[in-house]
Amino acid sequence: MDNQKLSEKIDKAKEWFGESILPEIPEAISNNLKHNMWPLQEEAFKNFLFYENVKEGSSNESLPNVEFVKKDEPTHLMFNMATGSGKTMLMAACILHYMQLGYRKFLFITNQTNILDKTEENLINKLHQKYLFDDQLMINSERVELKKVDSFSKTKNFEIRIETIQSLHLDLQESNQRENINSLQELNDLDLVILADEAHHFNVMAKSPKSEKDIEENWENTILNKIFRHSKISLEENKNKLLEFTATIPEKKNVLEKYQDKIIYDLPLKKFREAGLTKEINIVTFTLSQKEKILYALVFNWYRHKVALKHGIKNFKPVILFRRKTIEESRSDYDEFLKIVKNLTIDDFNFLSTDIPNKIQDANLGQSNNFGHTRTSQILEELEDPSMRNELVDFIKENFNEKSVVITNSKDNKKKSESITSDLQKQLNNLEDPRNLIRAIFTVQRLTEGWDVQNLYDIVRMDQGVNEGGTNTKVAPATVQEAQLIGRAVRYFPFKYEFSDTHKRKFDQDLDNELRILEEFFYFTYDVKSRYLSEISKYLREKGYVDGPPIIRVEFKDKFIQKNKKFYNNGVYWINEVLSKDFDQQQDIDEQDLKIEYKLQALEIVEQYVTFSELDRPERVKEKTYPSTFKLSEIEPHILHKALNQIYFDGDYMSFSKFKDLFNIENSYEIFSNTVLSKLTVSLESQYQTLDYMPNKEILRIVTDVLKEFLQKVIEVEMRNIGTDIFIHESLNSLHTTPKRKIYKPSQESKSLEAMSVLTTIQNADWYITSTILDEENTTPNFFPGTDEERDFCLYIESMVPSLKEVFKNVFLLRNEEKIKLYNYQSGIGFQPDYILYLQKNEKLFYYVLIEPKGPQLINTDSFKELFLEQVNNAFGMNGESLHANNFEYKIIGLPFYVSKNSINVFNSKHKLPNQEDRSYENFDNAFRELLK
């Protein structure tokens, strides 16, 4: 237990006592923030609140009294969170929490001046796009201001000092004491909240033991022992707070031990990336000339701009960074760049159409990170139209000029290190601002820590050599710096697209979607085929920047094609035609759709004192909940409209103008009175007896969720066509012309011995006609790419193959991979049966069997699919009409859902659902065996 981080101990406590031990985020805090926190930020902040509430002996009875909260010394915590995960937002929330508690003096410290500017913009500058607080701060029902000061006053004003740790340390040296600067004595008289950013730099003592004189004189000692834990009062009486924030705690034993009991939240980049909150990194190596490198990056920039415009992504302005080892080279690149752009013609891009594919190579990173070739092909396709090349040249000339291309080194700087004006620093900290003109940056190493940018999409390494200085076991420091720069670029650029989460990647399951490039970052580097590339890849992999879940590709087996040429060339698959129809809200929205059930998560209360060494799992007591029902039209209009505004009420997909046409209304007020929404009823289960007792914030949350669900359904219904009983055919060999590629997240179960044995069976079987391959390696995956139900179904077919082969000339099982879509007759809802079994009865006749393995828990929800399969079977099955294609006759047979024996038994023993008595393994088995007759 002692080796656990504080955050792990809190996780353990959550596991034992239930999530409800964590406090809700008070409205007083969320209302004072301009934006909502992301779920991971909320998680971090709740850990913090939990710790502080336990420490301060909160009156909340549901809080367990855990021993890891240190009550007899001042709070010292560390937020260890990945770059871009929003540490400053958490800092703002922590400030608000302490303001509520009466703290009035905040000391922000860091090690770099550029971070000071950024922090000031986040916490002080109300006019800045990245200001984090609400315009008007309300603390304990009073309007207040948080003012930046150089020295804390003796007033009760809320004040913040924003300093580098070095300048603070120097200010406190006796020899530097001066008027208007707080003395140590004065700081010790205050209850201070110290916020330390990029705190991994504050570990001089822990890094290497020093002499007493060194310790006395270093700034870590100043912060820790002179300001935070000063000797003026006892530790029990000391009310100071020290919150540290960093993405990278140095991996040194001493430092790790120092922070073990302080890490209140640990969010490694890997977790952050897996949550879909970053761009995906791609490294492309090339053997291009300096000019071609520049143009190649510019083409990527233009293509992103083009895709964003096409899809209505607002204010999308991708930025490129050109990186160099020396200031002189960077300056020369910058001048050269402007010259190239000035004289640019379409002929300059000829290198793209000739042998570019031979000159670029995707670095061997993770499978989600090798898209240089794919995107280049997409771009080349776009440029096939000659007019596009003119447009490209116009775009570059308009957008990359002396105003929009900057260098992080002022012309008049004579120093050896880079230096820029504070105005440029401010612009660089605000690249996402629509009015910000910067499109390209030339730099050496000015932009590393504390640079906060979301729309940096490409970095071009202009050097051609190797970074020196590493050893066989240690990465060269310059390479580490480059990897850290790449780290700055993984921040996701949030954009709205349909109903997906603005802040999350949207195309992990659709990697060939042209919009995917808006969530990909590219690092271009010369192909040195050296230690450099393998080092940077290794570093990125170790730090969790790359190597996501594998991508699988599904295609026809070569063996199948070779041995069954006639069937492969003449066989077909069947889809039914669809008819478009006008949307009629009264007819097309079912009564059932107008009733929405909503369960507000109930609190769980536990009461027990524990130490983890003598713990018994406590009883959980669920707070009582009450059912209630209300119509949306009964909710106060201002809440309804706030909810509408929160659910993407602009853009093309779901705009007011869309609903205006759809519901035939004049203004948004009518949407709740003159449309089907007026009939929308919510059956609510919550801890509130009636809505009267419920806080508006909760009502807003419910209404927003309900509206979102319902309007999404309306749009789906509106876009839906009606399936007809006219079946048309497509050539089987066209099905996998473009193999299906998708990211597949294998479960533990899919890697079991049993699952692997089924995979081997189907990969080798002549009756299973597609193969699943890891896209990059071209090898068989080490997991079964499907659900447990699908795995059992494959085993079932394997067991039936001998009997099938006695009756049928050929047996072919096709995994559909969501390519063949059928449309329900009544509702028009589309669905893709998972498997199609081709059974060739004789030279002329095929049974075309549609099969859908289904987990028992989904049988009722998906019953419409089973009904449709039955209807198809009645119309085109054994006793129905025959279909003909390429001299073959087809009988389309729809079978009941396949449910495995095991899962239906387990399910039936635990649940009792309506109509469940009729459901058994035999439903499918009996129908299947009919085929053998």
Add this chain to the structure above:
Amino acid sequence: MNLEKILQNDKRIWDEEILDYPQLFELARTYDKELLETLFNNKESKKKFFIQVGDSNEFYG
């Protein structure tokens, strides 16, 4: 001249309350009829973005 005010009714170029600059430039680049009409119909923007050549006005935004 307050360009944002002149363009305030063209919903295509607004992202809530923020002007969508890339979209605006794209419309200008493609000589979008609606945009050009808006600019032409305002005295100040006409003066800034159009030049009279004989009987016709040429957009040079």
